[in-house]
Every structure is written in C-alpha cells, then in structure tokens.
Amino acid sequence: xxxxxxxxIDVGRNTPEAxxxxxxxxxxxxxxxxxxxxxxxxxxxxxxxxIDELLGQFAEGWTLDRMGATDRNILxxxxxxxxxxxxxxxxxxxxxxxxxxxxxxDDESGKFVxxxxxxxxxxxxxPAKAESNGEESPLPVESVQEETEHx
Numbered sequence: 001x002x003x004x005x006x007x008x009i010d011v012g013r014n015t016p017e018a019x020x021x022x023x024x025x026x027x028x029x030x031x032x033x034x035x036x037x038x039x040x041x042x043x044x045x046x047x048x049x050x051i052d053e054l055l056g057q058f059a060e061g062w063t064l065d066r067m068g069a070t071d072r073n074i075l076x077x078x079x080x081x082x083x084x085x086x087x088x089x090x091x092x093x094x095x096x097x098x099x100x101x102x103x104x105x106d107d108e109s110g111k112f113v114x115x116x117x118x119x120x121x122x123x124x125x126x127p128a129k130a131e132s133n134g135e136e137s138p139l140p141v142e143s144v145q146e147e148t149e150h151x
Contacts, residue, residue, distance in 0.1 A: 001027060002040040003100050006073040009045065016045045044080040051079045058119045070105045074113055082120065090121060 001023055008019040020041055024034060044051065052064055055075055064072055078097035081088045094117050101109035 001029075002037050002044075003074055003077055003104070005037070005041045006044055006077055007069060009041075010073055011069050016042055039085075040077060040080060043084055044076050047080060047084065048076065051076050051083070054079055054083075054120065055116070058116050058123075068105060068109065071101060071109050071112055074100050074105070074109075075116060078113070078117055079120065082117070094118075094121070 005016075005019045005023045008014050008022070009016055012019070014022075020038060023037065029037065055072075056064060059067065059075075067075075074097050078093050081093040082090065094114065097117060098110045098114045101113040105113075
C-alpha cells in the first residue's frame with residue numbers, strides 16, 4: 001500500500017496527505033499498519049531529494065525521468081527503509097522491493113531493482129542497523145550528502 005500511495009503521489013501529482021487519506025479511507029488497516037504506512041510514505045516524501053541523489057548515483061546510465069515510475073517509486077521506498085528505518089531488516093526490504101517490481105513492473109524490473117539495491121548495500125554500511133539485526137547495512141544519509149558534495 002505504501003508503494004501504491006507513493007506511485008499516486010508521483011504519477012498522479014497528489015499531495016502526500018491526499019494520497020494517504022485515500023489509501024486509509026479505502027482500506028481497513030490495524031493501527032500499527034497505519035503508523036507504518038504513514039511513516040514510510042511521509043518519510044520517503046520528506047527525504048525524496050536525498051533518496052533521489054543516492055538513486056541517481058547508483059542507477060548508472062539511468063536518469064530518474066527515464067526510469068519507469070513503478071521502479072522509481074519502489075526504489076525510493078526501499079532506500080527510505082534501508083537508510084531511515086532501523087527496524088526493517090535489509091533482506092526484508094530487498095525481497096519486498098524485488099517482489100513488488102516483479103508484480104507491478106516490466107519483465108526486467110525485478111533485476112533492475114535488485115541490482116541497484118545490491119550496489120547500494122555493498123557500497124555502504126550503517127553500523128546501528130548492522131548491530132541491531134546482524135546484517136550489513138547501507139549508507140547513512142550523512143554519507144550520501146558528503147559523497148554528492150565532493151563530486
């Protein structure tokens with residue numbers, strides 16, 4: 001539902017608040033799911049500039065505009081989870097993103113999403129996330145900003 005809401009914001013040019021209201025009015029979700037949905041959608045929107053900079057850095061040969069809207073929004077959501085949510089294991093984020101890409105994208109979307117997320121994860125480490133769930137983690141936002149400032 002977070003992906004669908006982000007897609008609606010991006011492609012439908014809806015405000016995050018309007019898209020969330022639509023999603024919540026049309027789905028009966030437990031309180032915990034509502035909180036997660038709101039955090040992922042609003043957090044992704046709040047940090048979209050940093051997320052897009054990171055995405056542009058690792059999507060070699062692809063501009064954000066050239067990327068399919070499905071892939072772009074799945075990647076934005078996954079990068080938000082990797083960088084800003086320590087409670088979501090890396091493997092869960094990647095698996096869910098790849099499955100969403102296979103379901104909603106084209107024939108190559110799963111490989112595309114997996115490749116970009118894999119490159120990000122291999123390049124960077126978030127110590128706090130690694131310590132909390134025993135997995136290697138992607139980069140912190142501070143590193144993204146430092147990297148892009150030096151290029």
